[in-house]
Amino acid sequence: MFAFSSIRPPVPPELAATLRPITFATNRRIALDEPWRSLVPGGGLRRGSTISVQAPSGAGGLSLALSLLASASARGHWAAVVGVDDPGVVAMADLGIDLRRVLFVPRPRGAWAESVADLLDGVDLVVVRPPSRAAVGSARGLTDRVRERGAVLLVVGESATTWPLPVDLSFSVAHAQWSASSRLNGRTLRVRIEGRAGVRAGEHVVVLPDRRGRAVAG
Amino acid sequence: MERLIGVWIKSLRVEALDGSTLRESLALLDALGVVCPFTEVIHLGFYVLPSRGPSRFFGGEARVLEVVATVVRDVLGREASLGVADGLFCCELAAREGVVLAPGATDEYRRSRPLAVLGRRDLATTGRRLGLKTVGDFAELARARVNERFSAPVLQLHRVARGELAELPGQRDLRLDARLRRLREADRPDEQRGFFGQRGAADERAHAAALRLRQRLGADGVAVAALRGGRLPQDRAALVPWGSPTATSEGDAPWPGQLRAPSPATVFAHPVAVQLRGATSGPVLVDERGSLSAPPTTFAFASSGSRAVIWYAGPWPLVERWWSLARRRAHLQVLLETGEALLLVAESGRWSLAGVYD
Numbered sequence: 001m002f003a004f005s006s007i008r009p010p011v012p013p014e015l016a017a018t019l020r021p022i023t024f025a026t027n028r029r030i031a032l033d034e035p036w037r038s039l040v041p042g043g044g045l046r047r048g049s050t051i052s053v054q055a056p057s058g059a060g061g062l063s064l065a066l067s068l069l070a071s072a073s074a075r076g077h078w079a080a081v082v083g084v085d086d087p088g089v090v091a092m093a094d095l096g097i098d099l100r101r102v103l104f105v106p107r108p109r110g111a112w113a114e115s116v117a118d119l120l121d122g123v124d125l126v127v128v129r130p131p132s133r134a135a136v137g138s139a140r141g142l143t144d145r146v147r148e149r150g151a152v153l154l155v156v157g158e159s160a161t162t163w164p165l166p167v168d169l170s171f172s173v174a175h176a177q178w179s180a181s182s183r184l185n186g187r188t189l190r191v192r193i194e195g196r197a198g199v200r201a202g203e204h205v206v207v208l209p210d211r212r213g214r215a216v217a218g
Numbered sequence: 219m220e221r222l223i224g225v226w227i228k229s230l231r232v233e234a235l236d237g238s239t240l241r242e243s244l245a246l247l248d249a250l251g252v253v254c255p256f257t258e259v260i261h262l263g264f265y266v267l268p269s270r271g272p273s274r275f276f277g278g279e280a281r282v283l284e285v286v287a288t289v290v291r292d293v294l295g296r297e298a299s300l301g302v303a304d305g306l307f308c309c310e311l312a313a314r315e316g317v318v319l320a321p322g323a324t325d326e327y328r329r330s331r332p333l334a335v336l337g338r339r340d341l342a343t344t345g346r347r348l349g350l351k352t353v354g355d356f357a358e359l360a361r362a363r364v365n366e367r368f369s370a371p372v373l374q375l376h377r378v379a380r381g382e383l384a385e386l387p388g389q390r391d392l393r394l395d396a397r398l399r400r401l402r403e404a405d406r407p408d409e410q411r412g413f414f415g416q417r418g419a420a421d422e423r424a425h426a427a428a429l430r431l432r433q434r435l436g437a438d439g440v441a442v443a444a445l446r447g448g449r450l451p452q453d454r455a456a457l458v459p460w461g462s463p464t465a466t467s468e469g470d471a472p473w474p475g476q477l478r479a480p481s482p483a484t485v486f487a488h489p490v491a492v493q494l495r496g497a498t499s500g501p502v503l504v505d506e507r508g509s510l511s512a513p514p515t516t517f518a519f520a521s522s523g524s525r526a527v528i529w530y531a532g533p534w535p536l537v538e539r540w541w542s543l544a545r546r547r548a549h550l551q552v553l554l555e556t557g558e559a560l561l562l563v564a565e566s567g568r569w570s571l572a573g574v575y576d
Contacts, residue, residue, distance in 0.1 A: 057558070058575070059558075061576065063483045063575075086486045090485070091481040091483045094481055099445065103424065103442060103460060104443065104457055105439060106441060108435065115434065115435065118434065122427020122430075178529075178559050182531055209479065211479065213480040
């Protein structure tokens with residue numbers, strides 16, 4: 001009835017507090033910590049987005065994808081790692097990932113896409129290293145599922161052809177260099193981040209892992 | 219090959235529907251674990267413990283056999299058939315026949331067994347037609363001849379027959395350990411089970427997804443990680459099937475000689491054999507004092523081409539179970555010309571790839 005009245009009664013402040021929109025823009029993002037926070041638009045991974053991580057073999061692609069999980073996992077989000085045969089669990093713990101909330105599907109064999117689809121129903125972030133190039137149909141199905149569930153899918157591969165569809169955000173390692181003295185000290189990665197909007201262009205330098213196994217700005 | 223005491227209980231071999239077999243197996247495993255903590259159950263009805271340590275403790279192998287026989291009698295009220303031999307394969311044969319082989323007699327014993335003990339009826343039939351009656355006859359065949367005529371699994375059996383492999387492929391029941399652990403956990407209902415301390419909505423959702431995925435992929439399809447004490451990354455972490463009870467986490471305890479961070483992002487559960495050569499192209503070895511015989515210059519997988527080593531650090535010897543010569547390891551970090559960093563482990567003169575800093 002008030003909708004049609006020209007004079008609305010004032011809304012009591014305690015009621016006004018409950019009338020605020022429930023979903024904030026920040027809730028639509030899964031927050032990241034430094035070094036990624038200042039490099040990624042909005043400081044977090046947007047829910048419903050598909051993200052690709054590319055690096056040549058041995059150049060830190062897997063570490064990079066796992067480091068993107070760390071802050072979310074530490075904040076209580078569930079994550080899953082699919083298709084990584086032999087994950088370095090100690091390295092994951094060093095990155096700050098809470099292993100109690102990570103599911104592993106090391107060898108999904110032919111059923112990796114189905115496994116990812118199942119996991120998207122249950123966890124907030126899924127890292128997948130597809131054993132072969134994804135078919136367009138199953139990639140599209142997964143992209144839709146990610147958007148519908150508000151999850152984040154991180155696809156790790158050695159080249160851009162691993163994922164046949166455009167992605168919302170892509171990380172690619174342009175160069176990787178180890179520094180070593182009496183042992184391996186750290187690896188400096190030059191990472192190119194590309195996205196649809198609001199990405200600081202150019203290459204960013206990140207040390208991953210550093211002497212404590214973490215990711216820090218270079 | 220390690221000298222092993224085998225315990226064979228025929229009545230436990232076939233699993234009863236009411237679960238009594240599994241409960242008895244667990245009770246016996248716990249009881250034998252008191253005699254020797256390294257007691258293992260290989261498959262239902264067959265247990266193994268090393269001979270050396272307990273023999274020294276109890277004052278002779280004969281004494282250990284008496285103790286084990288008494289334990290089985292007390293726990294199950296039945297007699298066990300005991301055998302002693304080198305290596306798991308022969309140990310099971312000896313246990314089933316109840317023979318204690320003298321040290322060094324294993325080889326002759328294995329060769330005298332009929333070919334059927336290798337567990338493949340087709341091989342036994344073909345062998346009989348070819349005039350190969352015993353394991354020894356089969357072992358005499360040159361490997362190339364076996365490779366020409368038989369499939370890869372038979373080639374593995376040939377290695378067992380020659381005494382190059384200690385155990386028959388498939389001899390171990392890989393699921394049994396997890397099943398027994400689950401049973402042990404079920405006996406203690408007030409203890410916390412599984413991973414989910416206080417379950418929130420998100421935990422429930424993850425739980426449901428994992429359950430669905432397990433139905434799709436099988437019991438080992440979904441795993442969770444458990445950290446524990448240890449020196450190398452592959453010792454410190456384990457993936458256990460989701461839903462099995464977790465080991466207590468002692469990952470934060472100081473562990474002397476632990477490899478410091480950074481740790482490889484890929485850690486092989488089953489390390490891959492590799493070759494490391496020096497400038498003179500001979501293999502690089504780690505000597506007893508823990509230093510390298512020559513600086514490594516090239517790295518190669520057993521099968522494919524080699525790559526140059528541009529930097530290395532180590533070796534860091536791991537002094538663990540120093541009373542056992544079989545367990546002397548050293549690790550080495552190497553950097554290849556391609557920019558990849560690897561973690562290698564040397565154990566009894568052989569190198570394997572333990573991890574990749576991926």
